[in-house]
Amino acid sequence: MEMAIVMAREAGMDWIIHLDTDELIHPAGAREYSLRRLLLDVPDNVDMVIFPNYESSVERDDIKDPFTEVSMFKKNYDHLPKDTYFGLYKEATRGNPNYFLTYGNGKSAARVQEHMRPNGAHRWHNYMKSPKYDVRYLNLWSFSFLLVFSSQVQVNSGEMFLLNYLAICYLFSCSEIKLEEAAILHYTYTKFSDLTSRRDRCGCKPTKEDVKRCFILEFDRLAFIIASTATEQEMRNWYREHVVWTDKDTNLKLLRKGVLTRIYAPMAIIRGLKESGIFIDAVTSAKAHPKANIGLENNESIHTNVTAAQSTTLKEGGNDNSQATARKILEMIDVQEEAVPPMSPPGFLELMESALS
Template sequence: MAGVFTALRPRRKKSSFSSPSSSLSSSFFQSSPNTYASSGVLFLLTLLSLSLAAFAFTLQRRSGLPDLRCPGGRVLSSPDPEGILGRSRKLSFPYFRDWKIKFGSSDLLPKICITTSTSAGLEQTLPWIFYHKVIGITTFFMFVEGKAASPHVSKVLESIPGVTVIYRTKELEEEQAKSRIWNESWMGPLLYKPCNYELFVKQTLNMEMAIVMAREAGMDWIFHLDTDELIHPAGSGAFSVQQLLSSVPAEVDTVVFSNYESIVERDDIKDPFSEVSLFKKNRDHIADEAYYKHYHEACPGTTSYFFLTYVNGKSAARIQDHLRPNGAHRWSNYIKPLTEVQFHEAVVLHYTYSKFSDLTSRHARCGCKPTKEDVKRCFFLEFDRDAFIIASTATEEEMRYWYNKHVVWKDEETNHKLLKAGIFTRIYSPMVIIEHLRESGVFSSVIAEAWAKKNNASRHGGFWGTYSRKFGSHLMTSGKFINQGELKTRRKVAPESAPMEHADF
């Protein structure tokens, strides 16, 4: 049992590892007499040469071997979502031809769900859903708006087993208006503000509802993830989130997954999940000596940290009585403190600003004025503020220049240096899994089957008829009802004394 919990560790605890091969070779040469050292080296070199020759001969005999430096051996460049999701003309991963795709089975334990609030299209949501199915997520509660709520997208999402689609309707807003969250001091500083603050409040209200839905579905654990984030269950032999969470002691309530941030190496990325393999490690996973030695090289164009966006990770919570969201990154409980641990290897991969269009479309997401002062009331983070101003005031050429200067890492020498220092890391697993899903025709088949079926049910599918009473009783367990009229007349500025439980979002 000693090895079961080695993936868990207290927050900020550091571990160091030494190379077994280096220590082995060192002890060999130190213990061998000088008379035998040279002959031993000659024997090893001869053996190595023969091995390389045999390996080269094998490669010549095989065809279609992928470039190991970049799994897939090709770059997706089609801006058309069907081109990104559709079947490729050739298999890029011959080693995976016999791989059987096993999506999360409902009879496996623990049962894990993800809730998300999204406006993304199928080119992003389908790879996101099926990747997480492969690693053991069985259930998805998707609160959709914008493009994600359009008929041609929502029809497909609704057809996927395990996916529940919730639309932002008047009924939803009426239910959420009854939530006790509106009266909680920990949410006070976020209320009645536009843009990112408004989104953060919506996410929190949606998470609260997802907890109720998760309990009704018999879930054991719940994540809140955005559709530009992938769980990377490193540290589990089966590459399984279920295996990771099954090893967590019963007394633990939440588990933190540190986040790694994507690094784009060119400015024409179309499909981040399939084209991005370089990531900045979280500060929790970088040795202090390496971090401070390479700080200025790793932080160009930023003021204090080399992550563009959030740094505090995401967490999974065990479903339990009185569970509540604590912002979009953490969970809490109304009546007791939660016991929290952190995984040492498993992380959340955040693909942020990984496409140039993520910058150019930024100005359309908010009605704030593109000034230094006004953006402070719209965005939490300084980089988001700067990006909004550039997207709102610059030409496309100027935006391209800014994007390459602040987001793109083109200097291969610097990238290699930071990789060697342990500041950056290469992660290929999501690329391989998603590419194999694409090669197997999973995405194109889901789309085709969804449109082939007759849509007999309404878009809302009687959802509120099933859940509204349960939500109503859960959301007003304390405090008073708040109706839509009261929402418009309540104080517009939150009390300055309201505490903030997490400053970095």
């Protein structure tokens, strides 16, 4: 990801997004179904946008091409009313450890700029900027404090409102927002073979304790143990019970309540690209260039540009600028958060803790 940032800057990219091979972007909410349009509409003072993720809900156990065969998705907690989420939590979870099989904390896109670094696979971080907050999520206490403070000045109600608004925008200028309609579509465990593929690339023992070394999320751990200890028929039965949505009545109920949703646009786009031959042309073109040479050229280019940038900084600013930058970085180390891991959506325990706090 570090190399991707440098390559994005070299190419003059405006945004960078971490996306896995089992994910697509659903740019809902834009004036046209376009990621470019969606990001162009983001305010200039926003450095990062968070895409809540939706999780695939397969209806068969014989899926071969998820991007063209799966149309049903479970919505993220952030895109549902709380009463709907918790009211239908049990039915939506279906006996699994969490609401989603895998992660629920979305992915993000960040503006390509100086000092940006990946903060895990789900977020980005700029180590030369202090954290900022979306003004829409200010708590009531902060807003009340500003009201009381501004009330000490002799102004009319209109001026007071403007003063409070400007104070909030100044003190808590927005650099991160969460999109209210767009989402990451995560096609997870869409194929039965996903069980064995995860098993085959991990050397952990199939025990509850040892799998913690390889997997963060509980469902991944359970799936690995099943794939390592069960027969193929037992695996298929487990897969149908925990992954495949075979109960049409439940599906219809959750679709009507908005927990599940149908999304067809990505399916139609991928099918069109395949039928037009664009995918085949891309694969053929990639095979025509040896991977080793491409990687070597990129590495040399990146190393050259990074070295040149460092040399330019030293020449232009001298030791004073370099030392000042180093001091600022060291000062911010204490307040930096750890890399954001994949996290499950909130459950009943989190609800109780939130209610008591």
